[in-house]
Amino acid sequence: MVEWTDSERAIITSIFSNLDYEEIGRKSLCRCLIVYPWTQRYFGGFGNLYNAETILCNPLIAAHGTKILHGLDRALKNMDDIKNTYAELSLLHSDKLHVDPDNFRLLADCLTVVIAAKMGPAFTVDTQVAWQKFLSVVVSALGRQYH
Amino acid sequence: MNDDCNDGDDDADDDDDDDDDDDDDNCSLEGNYLNVNMSLSSKQKATVKDFFSKMSTRSDDIGAEALSRLVAVYPQTKSYFSHWKDASPGSAPVRKHGITIMGGVYDAVGKIDDLKGGLLSLSELHAFMLRVDPVNFKLLAHCMLVCMSMIFPEEFTPQVHVAVDKFLAQLALALAEKYR
Numbered sequence: 001m002v003e004w005t006d007s008e009r010a011i012i013t014s015i016f017s018n019l020d021y022e023e024i025g026r027k028s029l030c031r032c033l034i035v036y037p038w039t040q041r042y043f044g045g046f047g048n049l050y051n052a053e054t055i056l057c058n059p060l061i062a063a064h065g066t067k068i069l070h071g072l073d074r075a076l077k078n079m080d081d082i083k084n085t086y087a088e089l090s091l092l093h094s095d096k097l098h099v100d101p102d103n104f105r106l107l108a109d110c111l112t113v114v115i116a117a118k119m120g121p122a123f124t125v126d127t128q129v130a131w132q133k134f135l136s137v138v139v140s141a142l143g144r145q146y147h
Numbered sequence: 148m149n150d151d152c153n154d155g156d157d158d159a160d161d162d163d164d165d166d167d168d169d170d171d172d173n174c175s176l177e178g179n180y181l182n183v184n185m186s187l188s189s190k191q192k193a194t195v196k197d198f199f200s201k202m203s204t205r206s207d208d209i210g211a212e213a214l215s216r217l218v219a220v221y222p223q224t225k226s227y228f229s230h231w232k233d234a235s236p237g238s239a240p241v242r243k244h245g246i247t248i249m250g251g252v253y254d255a256v257g258k259i260d261d262l263k264g265g266l267l268s269l270s271e272l273h274a275f276m277l278r279v280d281p282v283n284f285k286l287l288a289h290c291m292l293v294c295m296s297m298i299f300p301e302e303f304t305p306q307v308h309v310a311v312d313k314f315l316a317q318l319a320l321a322l323a324e325k326y327r
Contacts, residue, residue, distance in 0.1 A: 034305040117300035
């Protein structure tokens with residue numbers, strides 16, 4: 001089981017409490033699709049992804065970004081058992097969506113960059129350490145049910 | 148409201164360049180088909196040079212911060228610095244070395260048209276002396292991108308991000324060129 005210090009819990013909780021899920025979700029997913037264009041393979045039904053501008057203006061992508069952030073919220077609310085909280089989601093990504101789990105890491109990196117931009121100097125070294133630890137647990141849990 | 152949608156002015160150049168390059172900002176797979184080794188288009192090279200020029204007043208900070216974050220977020224990277232008295236994030240040797248590395252990155256920007264040729268001696272250094280596992284280049288690149296994003300949130304757009312990420316990946320490849 002993952003051990004969280006009080007400081008780590010406080011940092012993660014604080015980040016989420018100051019987050020606009022819609023803004024950050026949209027920006028992170030768009031950035032992922034732009035920086036790692038092969039990730040677009042999973043978004044065939046999401047309309048126009050022709051270039052960076054159309055991706056950034058795509059409402060379906062924006063909505064999905066928000067959905068992803070709300071999914072992360074579940075991990076926040078169950079920090080002591082992310083593994084089991086995400087068991088079903090992991091199966092979904094494996095069996096229904098057929099997403100290569102490496103993509104979770106790519107999205108996580110984009111999320112980190114977007115949050116760093118938002119928080120600026122407040123995204124201290126300790127904050128980044130805690131945040132990336134949280135994301136690595138999430139990524140690991142999402143990939144866990146693949147078979 | 149989605150501010151990025153109104154960014155049209157800054158990116159007005161994008162459509163003009165579609166004639167010049169096969170794969171400038173075209174994110175579709177068809178666009179990248181002709182450039183399977185993921186090299187930089189001329190537009191992306193210009194984007195990199197432009198952003199690094201904007202960044203130059205803070206390049207020392209970014210280098211120092213990036214290396215501090217590398218050893219903090221990925222503690223296994225400290226294994227390369229066992230000869231320092233203090234390899235903790237923010238320590239003097241870490242900051243100093245981060246600045247050195249960033250200097251090397253800036254030098255590479257100047258050699259962006261021939262990274263393999265231009266970085267030959269650095270590549271030999273990394274291959275035969277330092278022998279840094281190439282996976283660490285990716286980790287440091289990520290930390291650099293985070294610092295760039297923190298310090299230049301407006302300028303570090305997704306389009307700049309992809310160009311810089313590609314450049315750092317190319318740089319890493321050039322550094323590992325002599326490994327085997």
